Structure formats: C-alpha cells, structure tokens
C-alpha cells in the first residue's frame with residue numbers, strides 16, 4: 688500500500704520573535720519532515736489578532752532563514768480571507784449536525800471549573816448578550832498513539848467538557864482553526880511541544896465530526912528554564928534574533944537529545960544536514976521535560 692507523502696509543519700503564533708523553545712519546535716518538525724523525505728511548511732497562527740505583534744511574522748521567518756529553514760510552500764496565514772471562510776464552513780457543518788450552542792458564561796463564572804459543566808447547553812439564547820459557541824462533547828474515550836509519548840487517551844465529556852469553537856469576541860477558536868488548517872495543508876504528522884498534547888483529543892474529535900483525516904502526532908518534551916518554567920514568551924524567554932545561528936541550532940539539537948557530529952563547515956545548513964542524517968526521535972521517547980540549564984552546563 689503506498690503511503691501519502693510526508694507533510695509536516697511548524698505553526699508559530701506571531702506574538703513576538705522566536706525564542707529557544709519555539710526554535711526547538713521548528714527544528715524538531717523540520718528534521719522529522721526531512722528525515723521522511725517530506726515537505727515542511729510554516730503556518731502563521733495569527734488567528735488571535737489581539738495577541739499578534741506587528742512585524743513578528745517577518746522576524747520569525749528571518750530567524751528561521753538565518754537558521755537555514757524555509758517553508759516549502761507559501762506561508763499560510765490564518766487571517767487570510769480564504770481561511771476565515773473555511774473556518775466558517777466548518778462551523779456551519781457542526782451547527783447543522785445540531786452539536787453547537789451559544790454560551791454566555793463568563794470566565795469568572797467558570798474560574799473554578801476544570802471541566803465545563805454544560806451550563807448553557809439547555810439555555811435559550813438571549814441575543815442581547817455576547818456569547819461564544821461551544822461544541823458538545825460525547826462520553827467516549829478518544830485515543831491516539833503519540834510518536835514520542837506513547838498511547839494517550841481522554842474522555843472529552845468528563846475531562847474537558849464542551850469546548851469553544853468560536854470565542855465571544857467573534858474570533859474562531861484555535862481548536863477549530865488548527866484542525867481545518869492541518870487538513871487544508873494535507874499535514875500527515877504534527878510534531879509539536881508536549882504542552883499542546885492535551886488539545887489533541889479535541890482535535891481528533893473535530894476531525895471525526897468534520898470528516899477530515901487525522902494526522903499522526905508526536906509531542907516533544909517541554910524545555911524549561913532555571914525556575915522549571917516552560918520557555919515561552921509569557922515567561923519572558925529571550926528572543927534568539929541576535930544569537931549566532933550555528934550555536935543556537937546546536938543547542939536546540941542538544942535539547943532534542945540528538946547526537947549530531949559537528950560538521951566541518953560550521954554553517955546552519957551543514958549542521959541541519961548532519962542532524963537529519965542522524966535524526967533519532969526515539970531519543971525523546973517518554974521524556975516530558977528537558978531543563979535548558981542541564982544542557983548548557985554540559986556543553
């Protein structure tokens with residue numbers, strides 16, 4: 688049986704320049720795609736316009752280019768008119784199945800609830816209030832075999848609850864958009880950080896309802912700083928714009944537990960070629976977190 692050609696992606700949110708944590712995501716998805724002779728795409732997840740920083744998309748692309756990584760196809764932006772139309776269509780399809788409802792609950796009301804209790808399921812909508820749109824979940828276990836973290840499962844009804852597919856401010860929610868985009872780009876495997884793994888069952892549920900294929904998933908460990916916090920923009924991880932690309936790429940590969948011989952030519956391109964040749968994602972199996980400090984201390 689012939690397999691679909693491998694298509695992977697890196698999907699940054701342009702809320703600032705790349706930091707080491709997001710570079711690790713780019714490198715992991717890139718090496719995995721190239722090791723499968725596959726295509727690697729960049730998608731700008733600029734759905735949440737309230738968080739987008741003007742010019743950050745270009746900065747991210749420049750940093751990737753300095754590190755020798757380029758999208759094989761034009762970069763997709765979630766704010767493109769065609770994407771918005773595609774999300775609307777998916778939303779309509781879910782609505783026509785009778786699976787969506789308006790929710791007027793405030794964040795404050797839900798602050799103590801780990802699982803959405805279904806408060807608005809039966810409520811008749813008042814049109815004078817702002818509402819989000821929630822998708823009904825079912826009491827069934829969804830599972831997937833994660834390429835790095837092994838078998839994962841979740842019961843959406845009891846562990847997550849009905850979730851938003853459209854926000855109160857009118858923006859489509861990440862869960863809906865990511866599923867529609869991964870399908871539109873023909874993504875065969877999603878390689879991303881373990882901090883997003885918890886979303887995967889919701890995404891598989893959406894794929895089933897929308898009749899879309901499910902890609903494979905592989906979630907690499909989160910990179911933590913000296914205080915055990917995930918390297919992220921929220922935690923003020925420094926941007927890597929000014930760093931030497933060879934050095935920072937080598938650090939990213941160390942964090943990904945890769946044993947890559949130093950190439951003769953100390954260029955990002957040569958280093959990535961070596962990394963792809965020696966790529967061993969199995970070294971990440973079952974690893975949930977990697978402290979950046981441990982690697983730097985050994986380096």
Ligand code: GLU
Pocket residue numbers: 698699700732865879883
């Ligand atoms: N845009 C998300 C982020 O920057 C990634 C989402 C995904 O890979 O599914 O964290």
